[in-house]
Amino acid sequence: MGSKERILRLKDETRTKILDAALNIVQTEGWQALSMRKIADQIEYTAPIIYEYFSNKEGILLELTRRGYQILAKDIRAARDKHETAEDKMEAMWVAYWNFAFSHTEFYQLMYGVDMVCCTVKNSLTEAETVSNMLGDVIESLFEKKPVSEDDICRKYYTYWSIIHGLISINLVRPNGRTTDELNQQILKDAIKGITLSINS
Amino acid sequence: MGSKERILRLKDETRTKILDAALNIVQTEGWQALSMRKIADQIEYTAPIIYEYFSNKEGILLELTRRGYQILAKDIRAARDKHETAEDKMEAMWVAYWNFAFSHTEFYQLMYGVDMVCCTVKNSLTEAETVSNMLGDVIESLFEKKPVSEDDICRKYYTYWSIIHGLISINLVRPNGRTTDELNQQILKDAIKGITLSINS
DNA sequence: ACATTTGCTTAACGGTGTTAGATTATTTAC
């Protein structure tokens, strides 16, 4: 019978319901308000059944992290495909990264450990690698002199990532500073152009 | 009698004992292991007496944050006073900042919200301002064309801070990456020199 | 119709931050 499949589908539905509830709580009340019992309340179950869908709370967080990287990958890919030259791609991709951090702040916090509890896994996560691979590919194409060493790409990648992740972190952790949006965008684009220019000099 | 002062001194001693215990726990077991009861155990008291010295756990964290900024200020000041030209000062100060983050990782995590729970205060903290003021002063002296607008300083300040804080965050949250110490130092110094050069161009 | 599995709940363990009340020790007043 198809009842097996229906049940499996239902199981999958409540699984995503759990994730949606968790995300909802975080978005409305912040990370420190997220608890297993609150998730259970929202899906109208009791806490223990969550452990039939996730091994523990960190399992939920890990799945949300994956979701986050999927959204980020989509955004960055779209930005890349909207431009022709590598320079334009680069800027658009990093701007997409920047925008993601502020339109999906909870995800960014979870993904990059900004103001959160630790999560030792998160390294060697395939979803994270797709993003870095895409960025790395375009970085490689920025170099005029070929072939480009893995070391050169890595260095430039971390240079880009550092300035942007740093700027984001500052704005997330210190939202009350005198940093206007224009100022941030100016710093962001100046830095990107500067690093890009320095690649072939 | 001087007994009043002796008692006050004793109170102050246990106050710093609480802070030392907290720091000790964090350094040996990490932030998530820090609990009021564990602090109380280490100073051989029970948990409630801590509330006679700090209003709550966040109060302890706030005081540790202040301590962190004091150490950072000392390091940065020493680095500044070891050099003559503004360029040398700048590099040495940022390297000192960098070194602080890794020789006092717990403090840096607490101060900049890297992988920690939130702390809404931390803005408008005088200890934080002394650091930013010192840095801002040297940045101002880097400009050849005077007078320098507050906006220009702010922008350059955030540019410096972003690349460095970003690079640090990456290394703290992703300690397993293929980022060697040499690579990091290279990125760091290249970025600093690049930003410094760009000031008068 | 009986046995078995499934879905879900209640109860509990050990932990957290925090507060109130009781208890003990110390100081003050006579």
Added chain:
DNA sequence: GTAAATAATCTAACACCGTTAAGCAAATGT
């Protein structure tokens, strides 16, 4: 020196947390 007042400290408790074990009740397989 003793009694009252004050300070220092502890025990017990509250409400929450993540997590696990035991049990119940309904659906399923035979």
